[in-house]
Amino acid sequence: MSDASPQTESLAEAVEPEYDPAAPAPLNVPRTPTGNAEVDERIERLTDADHLATDGHVEVYEDVHRGLRDALTALDARPGPPAPSPPYGQHRS
Incomplete structure (x- = not known):
């Protein structure tokens, strides 16, 4: 028989969730803005992979x-x- 009450065990599980090494985890790779909004948006999309299993990457x-x-x-x-115009008297080929 355990000395801990069911209420104490529930509280401990809520505070410290069980570690699952196979669960998806953020890579926390820094992303430096490029200054191009379209490119920055695409690169930011990489954070979506942080919450997926490897096969979803x-x-x-x-x-x-x-x-x-x-x-x-x-x-x-x-x-x-x-394109620059050709000098006067010459024509484009």
Whole structure:
């Protein structure tokens, strides 16, 4: 027979939950803002993996990768400054 009352045991379990080494745990990897809101949003999405089991990380990583790739592709698609005009008397080839 235990000397602890059921109420004391319940209180102890509430204060100190049982440690489960297999449970998901935050990685606490620091993320430094890039200054680009779209990229920062994608990188912040990595925190979603902190609460998932390892087999759930792939979906988050693929989503972040896809978003970062799209952001980089969009940079290539943006129009740049107009090409300089050729000197007077010359024409473009």
